[in-house]
Amino acid sequence: MKPVQSVPSVSRRTALLTMVGAVAQFAGCGGGDSNVAGLSSGGTGSFSGGTVNGLGSIIVNGIRYDDSSATVTRYDGTTDSSANLRVGMVVFIQGSVVTPATRVGGTPTAKAYRISYGEEWRGPVDATSANGFSVLGQSVDVLSTTVFDGVVSILADVTTAHYVEVYGYVDPSSGRLQATRVEVATTQPSTYRLSGSIRNLDTSARTFALGSATIHYNEATTKPALLSNGQLVGVILPAQQPVSWTATRIEAQYQPVASLQVSDKDEAEIHGVVTSGSGALFNVNGVQVDASSAVISNGTVAVGVTVEVEGTVRNGVVVASKVKVETEAELEAQEFEFHGTFSVLDTSARTFVLKGYRFTYDSQTEFDGINWATNPTPSYIEVKAVLNTDGSWRATQVEADND
Structure with missing residues (x-):
């Protein structure tokens, strides 16, 4: 089976990290007093849970995780390979401190140490x-x-x-x-x-x-x-x-914080459906959340509601600083992101292949640092794309990948 993803082209996290990257060290979630996502006062790493929104390695919650040396397991405990991770899979990641994006529109990066996933x-x-x-x-x-x-x-x-x-x-x-x-x-x-x-x-x-x-x-x-x-x-x-x-x-139910050995003070961002609880104390896909001091926006937390949670891991619980309730319209408006070396470029048909997917591009596609009409380089690119109703992929943005 082939891959899939859904990641915003410039997420809220990306924009915030880009703005603060030049003036502050990003050191995990930390649990300090900062109200800016990504700033830390002593965090040791990162913990993400959500849908794989991009490939090259994998992108989850707007963070590009290098999965090349990660230990990968399925929820049932069987070992697997990062080569089998695909777009659209729901995963949990324990990794390094997140490094901010170096440019506007860039993607924050981190190294994945342990990854778990499984179908429902x-x-x-x-x-x-x-x-x-x-x-x-x-x-x-x-x-x-x-x-x-x-x-x-x-x-x-x-x-x-x-x-x-x-x-x-x-x-x-x-x-x-x-x-x-x-x-x-x-x-x-x-x-x-x-x-x-x-x-x-x-x-x-x-x-x-x-x-x-x-x-x-x-x-x-x-x-x-x-x-x-x-x-x-x-x-x-x-x-x-x-x-x-x-x-x-x-x-x-799989317990990702314990299974992945997530450390206290790790920055945490999880996306998913509230599976139990409500208000200030609830559970998102096996992750306990304490939102008693969080800013809750866009709606009310309840079982069955999709949320995005940012916070810090403390004693196995994500102590949230922000909780955003997400609507179906917001979920449907996502883009996907791919990084890698393209192949099979056809400038007449306006198609190319990247990460095993065939993409089309058109007059609405934004190109940055690339002019395929005159020169098919550089070969390593970053692509933002949407999934068409016929199952094909359309590139909305193509640029040289300098990250």
Whole structure:
């Protein structure tokens, strides 16, 4: 399957870091008194959680992380390679202090030490609609920025003959999954997977509801010592279509701060859906947040709401300085960012290839330091792009990559 991403061309963080980069040392999140994102008073590193919005290495929350020597694991603990990280995947990163961008419109950088990731749902497509599809009876919502990869590149081509691996954010209040990346195949996977919040737990019958699915478990099922209603879990199911499901494994919600050994005073920025709590104390995709001293903007924090949180890690909790509630319109307005050496330049068709993707450009594309009409150099470039409705990529900006 190929990659995907969604990153703003000039994020709020990028702009702030660019302005302060010449006058202040960026030393992690720190937890000091500064109210400017990226300034620090002793931070030791960075912690990011969110969607991969760019490649070259990977870009998450507007920070370009060098993943070349990172330890990569999936949520279930199995080891993996950074070569398998793709645009649209949801990841958590523990890394170095962030270095500010050196120019306006540039991207802050850091070195990733540990990265974890994993899909939410995996299985056969049951049905499709204009706005999404269902997997094992569970509803998946698709945005214009959702990346499709594999045997199809757009939602309209997904059918009930397909199997999917879906990355994104589960809303426990509705049981629906907001997809950021969908990998589509015609080959049945070895196991299926669902995730969500336990409801209607019956410890005598050994059953519970996960969305609209009834999950059974028995003595052979690997599971946490205790299960409870409201608990967020992932379940591994046999790859078949039985009348009722018996899980082979039940996984407690992944805890990224502990698993990635995130240090106190690390700068933190996480993006995702509120999975429990509200107001000042809540949870975002397994990360506990204390927003009692934070500035909360753009709406009210509640379960199922998408938020962007900035703060400092203290005793395993992200103590937030800022929380922004994000609307669907804002999520749909994102751009993607790619860095690397381009190839297959066709100035007649106005296309080129970068990071395995084919891009088009047109009269609206902004070029900086490059004139392909006269000279196809430099070869190492930075591209901002949007995902078209037909699944193709259109470059909105192309420039020599000096970062």
